[in-house]
Amino acid sequence: xxxxxxxxxxxxAALLATVVPxxxxxxxxxxxxxxxxxxxxDDGSGTVGAIAAELRATGVPYRTLDLTDPGxxxxxxxxxxxxxxGRPRAKYQGxxxxxxxxxxPDSAEHTALAAYERTFGIPQVDAYTWxxxxxxxxxxxxxxxxxxxxxxxxxxxxxxxxxxxxxxDGPVAFEDNDPAIAESYGxxxxxxxxxxxxxxxxAEGGGRASLVGExxxxxxxxxxxxxxxxxxxxxFRALARGIVEWLTQGVHLGRSRSYFSVHVDDVxxxxxxxxxxxxxxxxxxxxxxxxxxxxxxxxxxxADAVYAAAWQKSAGFTLDMVYNGGQGEQWKTxxxxxxxxxxxxxxxxxxxxxxxxxxxxxxxxxVQDTATVPWSCAKDAAGNTLWTGRSAISxxxxxxxxxxxxxxxxxxxxxxxxxxxxxLKTLPQQPVDNPNLAGALADNGVKWVASDNSREPSQxxxxxxxxxxxxxxxxxxNVGTAAEMxxxxxxxxxxxxxxxxxxxxxxxxxxxxxxxxxPANGYARHIVPQEARTALSHIVSGDPRPHYVHQSNxxxxxxxxxxxxxxxxxxxxxFADNTPLVNPRHRxxxxxxxxxxxxxxxxxxxxxxxxxxxxxVTVKTPSGVTAPVTAPEGTRKQLLLGTAAFGxxxxxxxxxxxxxxALQTAITLKLPTE
Numbered sequence: 074x075x076x077x078x079x080x081x082x083x084x085x086a087a088l089l090a091t092v093v094p095x096x097x098x099x100x101x102x103x104x105x106x107x108x109x110x111x112x113x114x115d116d117g118s119g120t121v122g123a124i125a126a127e128l129r130a131t132g133v134p135y136r137t138l139d140l141t142d143p144g145x146x147x148x149x150x151x152x153x154x155x156x157x158x159g160r161p162r163a164k165y166q167g168x169x170x171x172x173x174x175x176x177x178p179d180s181a182e183h184t185a186l187a188a189y190e191r192t193f194g195i196p197q198v199d200a201y202t203w204x205x206x207x208x209x210x211x212x213x214x215x216x217x218x219x220x221x222x223x224x225x226x227x228x229x230x231x232x233x234x235x236x237x238x239x240x241x242d243g244p245v246a247f248e249d250n251d252p253a254i255a256e257s258y259g260x261x262x263x264x265x266x267x268x269x270x271x272x273x274x275x276a277e278g279g280g281r282a283s284l285v286g287e288x289x290x291x292x293x294x295x296x297x298x299x300x301x302x303x304x305x306x307x308x309f310r311a312l313a314r315g316i317v318e319w320l321t322q323g324v325h326l327g328r329s330r331s332y333f334s335v336h337v338d339d340v341x342x343x344x345x346x347x348x349x350x351x352x353x354x355x356x357x358x359x360x361x362x363x364x365x366x367x368x369x370x371x372x373x374x375x376a377d378a379v380y381a382a383a384w385q386k387s388a389g390f391t392l393d394m395v396y397n398g399g400q401g402e403q404w405k406t407x408x409x410x411x412x413x414x415x416x417x418x419x420x421x422x423x424x425x426x427x428x429x430x431x432x433x434x435x436x437x438x439x440v441q442d443t444a445t446v447p448w449s450c451a452k453d454a455a456g457n458t459l460w461t462g463r464s465a466i467s468x469x470x471x472x473x474x475x476x477x478x479x480x481x482x483x484x485x486x487x488x489x490x491x492x493x494x495x496x497l498k499t500l501p502q503q504p505v506d507n508p509n510l511a512g513a514l515a516d517n518g519v520k521w522v523a524s525d526n527s528r529e530p531s532q533x534x535x536x537x538x539x540x541x542x543x544x545x546x547x548x549x550x551n552v553g554t555a556a557e558m559x560x561x562x563x564x565x566x567x568x569x570x571x572x573x574x575x576x577x578x579x580x581x582x583x584x585x586x587x588x589x590x591x592p593a594n595g596y597a598r599h600i601v602p603q604e605a606r607t608a609l610s611h612i613v614s615g616d617p618r619p620h621y622v623h624q625s626n627x628x629x630x631x632x633x634x635x636x637x638x639x640x641x642x643x644x645x646x647x648f649a650d651n652t653p654l655v656n657p658r659h660r661x662x663x664x665x666x667x668x669x670x671x672x673x674x675x676x677x678x679x680x681x682x683x684x685x686x687x688x689x690v691t692v693k694t695p696s697g698v699t700a701p702v703t704a705p706e707g708t709r710k711q712l713l714l715g716t717a718a719f720g721x722x723x724x725x726x727x728x729x730x731x732x733x734x735a736l737q738t739a740i741t742l743k744l745p746t747e
Contacts, residue, residue, distance in 0.1 A: 105161040105193055109326050109683040109690070111135040112153075112165040114175055120200040123304035124169050127313040130615055132669065132701045133327035134676050134683070136165070140175060148182040153189040163193035166685070167320035172202040173295065191292040198296045198320050204262025208297045209288035217262040217282045218274065222300055224249035225274060227284055227308075233271035237323075238315035240652040240724035245272060247308045250606075257308065259284055259300025268297075272312070285312065287319070296320065307606075310613035311647055314724060321703075324690060324744065326683055328701035328728040330655045331648065333390075333612050334662070335637065336523075336543060336621040338490065339550070340394045341401030341415055342434055343370035344625040347551045349560045352574070354551045358441065358448050371553040371625040372404070375413035381627055382421045384634060388641055391656055393619070394418070394425045395490050398476030399432035419480050426658050427482045430490045431469040437461050437496035438507045449502055466496060466513035474517070487520035488659040490543075490621075494525045497535070511536025521663035526618055532666040541663045543621045544611060547604050548636060550622075553629030555596035562600060563589040597635065605639035612644060617657060617665045652724040668730055671698050685744075692740040694732070700740060703728040707745030710734070716743060 111128060113135050115121050128135045139145055146152050154163050168186065176182035190197055204210040204217050213219045226246045229238050247257050261274050261282035267290050270283035288295045296319050302309040314329055345356035346369050353360035356370075373381075385391055405412040418425075431437070439450035440459040451459045470489060477484045491497070496510040514522060519538050526542035533540050552558040566586045567573030577585035590599050608620055626633035644654060657665065675681050675698045683692040683700075694700050702720070708727050709716035712734050719742055720729035733740055 103160045104687045105163055106157060107163045107166050107193060107195075107685045109134065109166055109321075109324070109685065109692075110164065111167045111169060111320065112138065113169045114138045114140060114148075114171065116140045116171040116175060118171050118201065119303040120298070120301060121169060121171050123302055123309050123313070124198065124200055124316060126304040127317055128327070131317065131327040131329045132672050132676075133317060133321070133325050134681065135169075140171075148176065149185045150189070153185065154193070160686070161193075162684075163189070163195060165195065166322070166325070168195060168197045169200060169320065170197060171200055173197075173199045173208055173297075187291070187293060190294075196294045196296065196320055196322065198316060199298060201298055201301055204260040204282075204299050206265060208295065208299075209265050209268030209286070209290065210262030210283060210297070210299070211265060213260050213262055213282075215263065216276050216278055216280065217260065218277060219260045220258065221255045222247040222257040222259045222308075223252075223255060227272050227274050228281075229272055230270050230281075232269050233285075233315070234649075236271065236315075237319035238271055238312065240314055240649055241311060242647060242649050245308055245311050245647070248306055257301055257306065262299065271315070305610065307610065307613065310610070318703075318726070323703070323705045323726060324685060325703050326681070326692070326700060328703055328730065329615050330617070330723060331612050331615065331644070331652060332617040332657055332662075332665075333608070333640070333644075333654045334393060334619040334656050334658065335390075335546075335633075336393045336395050336428065336490065336619050336659075337624055337627060337633075338395045338430060338621055339400075339434065339624045340373075340396040340418070340430070341404070342397040342624070343372040343400070343404065344550050344623055346371055346553065347549070347557050347561045349557065352564050357551075358443050359446050361446055371551070371628050373414050373624050373628040375417040377628050377631065378414055378417035378421065380631065382424050385424060388637065390637070390641060390654075392425055393428050393658065395428045395430040395621070396473070396477065396482075397430050397432065397434045397492075398473050398480070400434055402476075403433070419482070422480070422482050427477060427484045428488050428490055428659050429470060429473050429477070429484060429486075431492055432473040432476065433469065434492035435461075435465075435469060435495075436493060437466050437469065437491050437510065438499055438503050447502065460507050460509055461496070463509035463512045463516070466507070466509060467516045470513060470517040470519065485658075485660055486518045489514070489517075489519045489521065490523040490659075494523060494528075497522070497524055497529070497540070500528065506535060511538070514538045521660050523619075523621075523659070532663070532670060539663055539667060541619070541659055541666070543619045544608075544616075546608065546620050546622050546633075546636070547600070548622050548626050548632055550625055552632065553625055555630055555632060556592045558600065558632055559590050559592045559595035562595070596632070601635045601639060604636050605643065608636070608640045609643055612640070612654070617655075617662045619657075619659065619662055649724075651722070668699060668701075672701060688744040688746055690740075690742040690744065692742075693738070694740075699730040699732045701728070701730055702740070702742070704742055705745055709743045711737075711741035711743060713737065 113125050115137050202208055204213050211217055226244050229241045229243045261284050263282050264270050268286050268288045270286040272285035273281040273283045276282035284300050285298050288297050345354045347354050401415050441448045442451040453459055496507045498505050515537050521541050522538050524540040524542050526544045530542050549561055564574050566577050567589050568578055568585045569575035571589050577583040622633050675695050680695045692700050704727050706727055708719040710719040713736055720727035731740055
């Protein structure tokens with residue numbers, strides 16, 4: 074057959090094939106689309122609230138269905154799924170319920186939800202239930218256990234470590250902060266067929282009984298939790314990451330890290346000392362009779378600097394030295410033109426991170442009128458507030474930065490901590506920022522200025538800069554010994570009847586000690602574990618905000634180290650090596666908080682679209698907003714040409730803040746095939 078005739082015959086055959094159906098198997102149903110959003114069915118309980126808080130804190134989108142709202146939507150097939158572009162769509166990748174049957178076991182809503190989960194393979198978390206056969210466990214009377222869990226140590230099973238709780242080392246201790254109060258109650262049951270335990274305790278008569286596990290049945294999967302908790306308890310915080318990983322099958326929007334950084338303020342400067350007889354700090358403006366000076370100031374020595382460097386090395390942790398070069402120079406002038414402390418710290422400068430704290434640590438807000446206690450903002454004859462000027466603020470920032478460069482310290486011009494966080498609003502005396510502060514920050518290229526988290530927990534803008542809220546640690550700036558620390562602690566936290574200030578009685582946010590602490594051991598026995606527990610609670614909740622203390626806490630009896638040692642030891646005992654502490658610097662915290670704020674805003678405005686189709690994940694965000702994404706090891710990101718490994722490893726997964734690549738309008742990830 075000639076070539077032209079052969080080509081004509083092929084074209085004719087092709088055309089015929091398009092209009093004449095051939096016998097054969099039916100076309101495969103399209104792979105469903107699973108939207109990366111969680112449904113939270115809320116009955117107002119603390120357990121559901123705890124899981125919702127974890128989703129919110131880590132950036133996982135979720136929709137709340139309030140069971141107490143009479144006008145709430147009905148859970149049916151249309152509420153749960155639909156069709157998009159001819160493809161079945163599951164609107165939720167996971168479901169959180171108060172317990173296994175919140176709608177009633179025989180209700181139409183329960184039936185619709187079960188069918189949805191079965192059809193699309195959607196996991197369900199039962200936030201808190203009891204041990205019984207309906208959730209794959211024997212009754213507690215059949216070799217199980219029920220009761221108060223305070224002080225009990227549970228174990229992560231081999232299946233838990235290999236699965237959703239791979240970020241944990243094994244033992245999970247239930248808090249027992251007050252022996253007089255039951256803090257957690259639970260039911261431990263022996264697993265039945267279809268149940269895989271992830272967290273268990275010894276059972277009566279031998280063997281193990283489960284507190285958390287997966288129940289696979291009827292084509293569905295439930296994560297069953299049989300103990301009560303709230304979002305602040307350490308046992309929940311330890312397990313929260315794994316609950317989310319199980320709920321989302323390891324693929325979700327949101328990202329979680331354990332952060333811990335410690336700023337040491339006033340480095341090179343002395344700090345005033347607490348006076349146990351006057352119950353105030355001479356040299357401070359609120360200490361009546363003080364002359365503004367303190368001859369018995371607390372200041373690190375060269376030996377303290379040697380100890381700090383050695384401790385960092387042994388602890389595997391870096392401190393941020395927040396320095397006042399001018400005060401160091403003043404000290405040197407007043408002490409024979411010699412400063413062994415500065416010499417030692419500068420020699421070891423590469424071992425620390427350095428942050429500008431202004432040259433001489435002045436108050437940079439309004440001009441303080443100290444004629445009364447407490448002080449007030451001075452005013453001119455017309456009643457206008459008098460402010461520290463822009464040039465004075467700018468000089469304090471610039472001179473300290475230049476001093477550091479002259480000493481060979483590596484500093485970032487964009488990072489700043491003002492003395493006492495001054496210049497920012499200080500309630501009640503100064504309800505607004507110094508209007509000259511923003512300009513001075515801009516003059517010196519400052520992008521990140523510290524604020525006090527106890528006053529301003531949210532990041533905000535100051536001109537062209539953003540704040541970085543810091544947690545104050547309850548290791549006081551004006552003490553050098555454990556006895557001084559305990560004395561001041563007693564003054565603040567004991568009642569007037571016990572010789573304290575009574576502030577704890579009048580402040581609804583405070584609680585009085587039942588009795589004063591013993592000066593001989595109160596610091597070690599009460600204050601250290603209390604402050605370590607507080608810091609650890611910030612860490613395990615994924616809070617990146619730095620903690621701050623003062624150079625006085627590294628001097629004399631070196632009070633800070635027992636707290637840090639306890640924090641690091643407790644964290645490392647609980648979490649696996651794949652989940653290390655992240656030690657961010659000042660600017661990195663600011664960046665993280667800014668990204669979170671932008672992400673939360675985009676979610677609140679409904680401007681994020683994310684879904685999974687088979688092994689492909691697609692995420693679309695507003696221009697300029699990066700998305701936090703978590704995916705399994707082996708995930709790759711689609712580039713314009715080819716792919717690249719996605720994210721960084723953490724807690725056995727890969728995660729990152731990410732955006733579309735060049736010439737792309739969406740983020741596309743390729744999940745590993747099993």
